[in-house]
Amino acid sequence: xxxxAINPAVLAASLMVAATPILLAAIGxxxxxxxxxxxxxxxxxxxxxxxxxxxxxxETGNPALGFLAxxxxxxxxxxxxxxLTQVLMSNQVATGLALTLFGLGxxxxxxxxxxxxxxxxxxxxxxxxxxxxxxxxxxxxxxxxIVYLGLALVVAVWAFLRFTRPGLILRAVGENHDAAHAxxxxxxxxxxxxxxxxxxxxxxxxxxxxxxxxxxWTEGMTAGAGWIALAIVVxxxxxxxxxxxxxxxxxxxxxxxxxxxxAGLAVPVELLSASPYLxxxxxxxxxxxxxxxxxxxxxxxxxxxxxxxx
Amino acid sequence: MDGERPRRDRRVKxxxxxxxxTKAYPGVVANDRVDFxxxxxxxxxxxxxNGAGKSTLVKMxxxxxxxxxxxxxxRGQPYAPAGPxxxxxxxxxxxxxxxxxxxxxxxxxxxxxxxxxxxxMRRLAARIREVSETYGLPLTPDRLVGGLSAGERQRVEIxxxxxxxPRLLIMDEPTSVLTPQEVAILFATLRKLAAEGxxxxxxxxxxxxxxxxxxxxxxxxRGRVVESCNPREKTAADLAEMMVGAxxxxxxxxxxxxxxxxxxxxxxxxxxxxxxxxxxxDVSFSVRAGEIxxxxxxxxxxxxxxxxxxxxEAAVAAGAVRxxxxxxxxxxxxxxxxxxxxxAPEERLGHAAAPDMSLTENAMLTAAIREGLAARGFLxxxxxxxxxxxxxxxFDVRTPGPGNAARSLSGGNLQKFVIGREVLQRPEVLVVxxxxxxxxxxxxxAIRQALLDLAASGTAVIVISQDLDELMEISDRFAxxxxxxxxxxxxxxxxxxxxxxxMLGGAHDMEVAHVAE
Numbered sequence: 001x002x003x004x005a006i007n008p009a010v011l012a013a014s015l016m017v018a019a020t021p022i023l024l025a026a027i028g029x030x031x032x033x034x035x036x037x038x039x040x041x042x043x044x045x046x047x048x049x050x051x052x053x054x055x056x057x058x059e060t061g062n063p064a065l066g067f068l069a070x071x072x073x074x075x076x077x078x079x080x081x082x083x084l085t086q087v088l089m090s091n092q093v094a095t096g097l098a099l100t101l102f103g104l105g106x107x108x109x110x111x112x113x114x115x116x117x118x119x120x121x122x123x124x125x126x127x128x129x130x131x132x133x134x135x136x137x138x139x140x141x142x143x144x145x146i147v148y149l150g151l152a153l154v155v156a157v158w159a160f161l162r163f164t165r166p167g168l169i170l171r172a173v174g175e176n177h178d179a180a181h182a183x184x185x186x187x188x189x190x191x192x193x194x195x196x197x198x199x200x201x202x203x204x205x206x207x208x209x210x211x212x213x214x215x216x217w218t219e220g221m222t223a224g225a226g227w228i229a230l231a232i233v234v235x236x237x238x239x240x241x242x243x244x245x246x247x248x249x250x251x252x253x254x255x256x257x258x259x260x261x262x263a264g265l266a267v268p269v270e271l272l273s274a275s276p277y278l279x280x281x282x283x284x285x286x287x288x289x290x291x292x293x294x295x296x297x298x299x300x301x302x303x304x305x306x307x308x309x310x
Numbered sequence: 311m312d313g314e315r316p317r318r319d320r321r322v323k324x325x326x327x328x329x330x331x332t333k334a335y336p337g338v339v340a341n342d343r344v345d346f347x348x349x350x351x352x353x354x355x356x357x358x359x360n361g362a363g364k365s366t367l368v369k370m371x372x373x374x375x376x377x378x379x380x381x382x383x384x385r386g387q388p389y390a391p392a393g394p395x396x397x398x399x400x401x402x403x404x405x406x407x408x409x410x411x412x413x414x415x416x417x418x419x420x421x422x423x424x425x426x427x428x429x430x431m432r433r434l435a436a437r438i439r440e441v442s443e444t445y446g447l448p449l450t451p452d453r454l455v456g457g458l459s460a461g462e463r464q465r466v467e468i469x470x471x472x473x474x475x476p477r478l479l480i481m482d483e484p485t486s487v488l489t490p491q492e493v494a495i496l497f498a499t500l501r502k503l504a505a506e507g508x509x510x511x512x513x514x515x516x517x518x519x520x521x522x523x524x525x526x527x528x529x530x531x532r533g534r535v536v537e538s539c540n541p542r543e544k545t546a547a548d549l550a551e552m553m554v555g556a557x558x559x560x561x562x563x564x565x566x567x568x569x570x571x572x573x574x575x576x577x578x579x580x581x582x583x584x585x586x587x588x589x590x591x592d593v594s595f596s597v598r599a600g601e602i603x604x605x606x607x608x609x610x611x612x613x614x615x616x617x618x619x620x621x622x623e624a625a626v627a628a629g630a631v632r633x634x635x636x637x638x639x640x641x642x643x644x645x646x647x648x649x650x651x652x653x654a655p656e657e658r659l660g661h662a663a664a665p666d667m668s669l670t671e672n673a674m675l676t677a678a679i680r681e682g683l684a685a686r687g688f689l690x691x692x693x694x695x696x697x698x699x700x701x702x703x704x705f706d707v708r709t710p711g712p713g714n715a716a717r718s719l720s721g722g723n724l725q726k727f728v729i730g731r732e733v734l735q736r737p738e739v740l741v742v743x744x745x746x747x748x749x750x751x752x753x754x755x756a757i758r759q760a761l762l763d764l765a766a767s768g769t770a771v772i773v774i775s776q777d778l779d780e781l782m783e784i785s786d787r788f789a790x791x792x793x794x795x796x797x798x799x800x801x802x803x804x805x806x807x808x809x810x811x812x813m814l815g816g817a818h819d820m821e822v823a824h825v826a827e
């Protein structure tokens with residue numbers, strides 16, 4: 001066993017990379033749930049984004065186009081869910097589960113020709129002198145654009161929900177859709193927009209996994225990342241800052257346990273592999289233990305079917 | 311509620327005119343060629359029973375529903391709002407009956423949501439303070455609405471409307487959740503607004519309030535206008551008969567002497583399970599056989615928690631609730647039913663009855679133990695059906711049969727079924743919460759009579775209600791629930807509205823508010 005081989009700066013840098021897919025999916029789902037919709041199809045949208053982004057990037061040779069296509073693919077799949085649940089009033093839980101199953105199967109189908117292919121890499125921005133700062137430069141300024149985009153998105157979603165009028169309306173729709181309707185807000189349209197945003201974020205997160213983090217295509221490669229994103233949103237009490245914390249915690253433990261496995265720690269490999277899931281959920285459960293406050297932040301109409309009565 | 315406003319003799323121009331407005335929903339014509347008009351500065355009452363078409367008319371005026379036929383004219387211009395936003399832009403504002411508020415948002419955010427172009431939050435907060443003080447309705451902009459009392463929530467709704475300088479203010483059942491003092495303040499505000507030229511369309515079934523407040527009344531029955539009159543020239547009984555279209559008889563009571571104490575509650579405390587609920591604090595009272603104890607109070611002062619503690623849904627300290635001296639506080643609902651302590655909660659659909667189950671199934675749910683509808687783990691459906699049929703016959707529940715789903719019954723009929731189901735199980739103690747909420751006048755009278763008859767047969771009855779008139783009509787003793795505390799019960803006979811108001815905790819912080827005259 002050789003724990004000395006683990007370099008903390010490298011660890012910190014790679015945890016940001018490891019956390020980015022989950023962070024993107026979770027921040028999208030946060031907006032969806034704040035509008036009062038529970039979309040359990042995150043896993044399906046992520047893997048759809050992963051394969052769509054991968055295929056387009058390989059075919060065009062342009063990873064940026066791949067990421068855009070992944071967002072479009074995730075959004076399109078989420079709108080299937082949106083139309084089923086918001087217009088045709090189907091059950092959100094069952095529809096979301098179906099979306100995940102569909103996404104896994106569909107991605108396996110179109111992914112058959114892409115197994116073992118190496119995708120083009122997205123160029124990293126050159127941050128010049130910033131990247132040369134010892135330790136900090138390695139940790140913070142050596143990443144690709146999507147990592148920074150994920151962080152910017154967290155700040156943007158936080159500010160949108162807190163300070164803007166559309167954000168207030170979105171929260172109002174999630175809090176009490178009947179009252180929002182009575183005041184004249186278009187509940188269904190607002191929710192469809194939120195669902196599409198969540199789908200695009202999940203698709204982007206999936207593509208980051210297949211194009212940057214791994215980078216290659218294997219069937220079922222999201223391996224439950226979508227479910228962890230869902231859990232993070234709930235245990236983060238629907239707060240953007242805590243979603244960031246939860247995602248980084250998950251990424252951190254995931255990277256650490258890989259290093260520990262490589263170092264040959266005398267703990268069963270299965271337990272190490274499960275540890276990111278266990279630690280993330282445990283920590284977030286403890287944070288959200290104050291039930292009163294968590295309930296205050298929970299969208300009160302979450303998962304309820306909205307049917308305009310007039 | 312005195313101080314009649316000097317009547318204006320000059321013919322004021324009509325602000326809103328409604329002609330031949332018709333709206334049909336599948337199976338029912340909610341509004342059938344409705345004509346009426348309202349002038350600037352007029353307080354106009356819209357009267358009618360549940361289902362008479364008041365809400366439909368209001369929805370059309372506020373743009374929430376589009377009429378099938380007929381037209382509206384606002385200030386001489388054709389008026390056909392496509393949605394609430396358009397109605398607000400034309401100067402029409404609505405204070406909703408079921409508050410259209412968002413619990414987890416602040417007062418200022420709630421108000422901003424009801425405005426078309428709200429100013430930035432800080433300016434809006436200042437405006438809220440200023441307007442709310444001008445009209446004697448103080449509000450703190452940054453408080454969460456979920457923590458406000460019913461009276462304060464209504465102030466939020468009213469201020470939301472007033473900030474947009476409405477020409478026509480529609481108030482849908484505004485006083486049903488207010489204490490008498492809060493009602494007095496509301497009326498002063500409305501009179502001030504009317505004096506400034508705002509027209510007010512006032513919907514209520516509280517006839518005495520309408521007689522003291524309104525200049526004119528339009529009465530709807532089954533979707534049609536049946537009468538238009540000056541309510542001050544009519545008695546409340548006249549108005550009620552116009553609404554119902556038949557004579558109403560007040561419940562009669564046989565003045566019996568109550569027997570011994572049946573149920574005793576002492577030092578009952580219960581933290582609320584709901585983040586916006588009210589915890590019960592040291593509640594003590596006792597009820598005798600053959601007595602009706604009325605518990606009044608504004609919604610959200612611990613009524614639901616009290617019912618939970620008495621029905622057994624929430625377990626409390628064993629000794630806090632005693633039946634004939636035996637501790638029953640730790641028993642759940644089933645064991646309490648076994649000892650004949652029965653309850654009918656407020657929410658008919660979802661709490662008192664399972665909406666999608668048939669009446670037979672619903673009868674089984676609460677009567678299985680006391681009526682012997684289950685044996686050795688098997689259900690006796692024929693017996694349950696017979697019991698449901700007995701309830702339907704005894705309480706005149708209008709339904710095709712016991713196989714119908716609870717959801718398909720009208721509110722009044724389902725309420726008669728829910729109460730009847732408990733009454734026919736011969737309870738020793740019956741606890742009911744809001745027995746006539748949202749029920750039309752004739753069903754309400756039947757339910758009150760059933761409760762009186764039950765008490766006359768020796769049952770101890772506890773009626774929790776926000777309807778003070780109802781409590782005064784049927785209770786022997788009256789107690790008030792305020793912020794989770796219960797006042798000492800007093801004999802109901804001879805209590806004045808003023809005294810009741812004080813028992814209800816005055817008007818919360820309303821003493822400090824004075825309407826600027």
